[in-house]
Amino acid sequence: MAETESLLETPLAGLHRALGGRMVAFAGYAMPVQYPAGIMAEHLHVRSAAGLFDVSHMGQAELLGEGAAAALERVTPADIQALKPGRQRYGLLMTPEGGIFDDFMVANRGDRLLLVVNASRKHDDFALIESVLPAGVTLRRLPDRALLALQGPGAAAAIGPLAPALIALSFMGVAETEIEGIPVIASRSGYTGEDGWEISAPAGEAERLARILLALPGVQPAGLGARDSLRLEAGLCLYGTDIDEATSPVEAALTWSIGKRRRMAWDFPGAERVREELANGTARVRVGLRPEGRQPARGETMIHAPGGETIGSITSGGFGPSLGGPMAMGYVARSHATDGTPIELIVRSKPLAARIAPMPFVPHRYAR
Amino acid sequence: MPELKYTQDHEWVRADGDAATIGITDHAQNALGDVVFVDLPEVGREVAAGEAIAVVESVKAASDVYAPIAGRIVEVNSALTDDPGLINREPTGEGWFFKIEPADAGAVAALMDESAYAAFVDSQA
Known part of the structure; x- marks a missing residue:
């Protein structure tokens, strides 16, 4: 269709079409809203077995250098310095006025931080982060990496034999491992409310990885339609819809993502508004x-x-x-x-x- | 059984004795996806051709359903209230929406036949 001509594609675009995915525009990408099974069946399959989502449109980047965690805290009220190696955390990027610039995931990989941000905001997010970095800390965008989400109560049994290191993780744990020779970085997290992993892999290996995962027992492809109904059932916010630059973390009931230390120091963008709202309500x-x-x-x-x-x-x-x-x-x-x-x-x-x-x-x- | 006629709003119409039975086409139900709710018009209501008189909600979105011809609503398919999935499973059968007693007996015949509708759908692709 004409409207999809100028859209970007993920490394899995060919696979989506081969699987009969119905492609729609989302955040500038052609993405599968559903496969032939339909949103309802895909949703229910994720809740009863496991679904595989392509979320390669999301922004991935690494933050490298001495003081990377402290640098990131210049734009988020999350406690990044207390994040232990091998752990991931949810955070908010803030405007100076106390609105939500974006929400994101950050993982500590020991020698660097790994960031995953929303597709619709990635260019703005990365520019914002770069604008506050001191000398010696650098942001490296990872546009040549794909991101797959394997979600559902059957995910662990399916992936366990291939990647035992992933089974050893608890919720929000992160590890590097290999899946049939493909180097991956995976976190035990997702956007469905179910157990599962988000798996980052080199773009060139993405289709092979997706086909390996889809061949596992009980795993079916699931599109953005099911992803949306699953996240809403799980009560999770969609940036640009449920939260935006006009929304504060207090209004959005996301103050749990603000670190305790940060709430004593009030040293993040928009802290004045957050402090006032926590004291007096919104x-x-x-x-x-x-x-x-x-x-x-x-x-x-x-x-x-x-x-x-x-x-x-x-x-x-x-x-x-x-x-x-x-x-x-x-x-x-x-x-x-x-x-x-x-x-x-x-x-x-x-x-x-x-x-x-x-x-x-x-x-x-x-x-x- | 009389042949189905079609509208550009992806509805089908079957003239059946005094009343015309109306539903949405297989193409329409496929585009909508899983139907979870329908809002049907009141029996006895006088409707104009092209008037939005029912709503069909899928997991994805809400869509209007229009009166393809002018007339009076004489029956609605109350089975859809408990089982809206009938629209996906049997769009041109048990998944019908409502019946209209036409104001103009010739109105149904003026609608598209199956081949004209198929050509219309192709032109939209």
Whole structure:
């Protein structure tokens, strides 16, 4: 199609087409939204067995040099200096005003930090990080590396015989190993709420690695559609949709990603806003929502107090295949944010009854 | 059984006695993906041709379903409420949406036949 002509491709584009993937534009890349099985089947398969996702569009980079951890802390409130070798952590990049510039994963590989950032933000993120680096610390982009996510309760049994070093990891552990001779760096993490790994490999070996993983028992390909419904069931934010430069970590209920030491030193961009909001609360807060019945409410749906005024809006919403019903996340006035609070969602001009609900909607099953 | 007629909104219409039965095509259900919810019009409602009168929600997105002809809604497929997946499994059979008593008896005949619809779908690809 014309609209996909100018899009970038990942090293697995040929494999996606061979597997019958339906390609759509996402963050400037042609990516498979689904394969012939469909979003529902792919989603349920990840929850019951294992799915393989191509997330090579995401930005990978290394931060090298003495003081790399301290340097990265100039743009994030996460405690990077306390991150132990072989461990990974979730963090936020911040604007000077206290908004969220992006969210990311950082792993300590001993002699360097490995970063994974969102595809839509990678160029801006890397420029931001480079702008604060002291002499002797360098950011090296890794555009020639692919990233695959193997996710699901069957992932460990599938990959164990090939890569015992990966089974030895606990949630958010990182290791270098080989899979049938392919050198990989893998973290026991993901974006589905399930056990699994995100596996970084040289682009030239990506298709061979993907075919090896797809041949494992119980592993099926899964596309971006299932990735989105899985992450929403898991209560995980999508940058640009649920969080953005106007959103603070306190509003987004992501203050757990701010290191304790950082919360005493207040030495990160936007610390003033975060400090004030932690002390006094925010006007709005990110919550989960469960509509009654089966009708989904999508992003940008307005949230009203029952029969009353607007109190917020949905940022992500849809149908949870494992939940067996609709679900959403969004922002509401703090006065209406308690779990169980009845609210109304205005869908096609009609009120749809719903309640504030705890997240995740489907329990996480990480290998802790 | 009378042949199916089609619209550019990817609906099919079967003129069956006094009423025309309407649903979405196999092409449409395939493009939508797994259907999880339908919002059907009220029986008795007078509708204009081209009016958005129903909504079909898939895991991915919501889409309008239009009245292909003017007339009155005389029946809706309440089985879809409990089992919206019928639309994916049997789009031109048990997955029908609603029946319209046409205001103009000749309206259905003026719609596209199967080969014209197939050519239309190809032109959209």
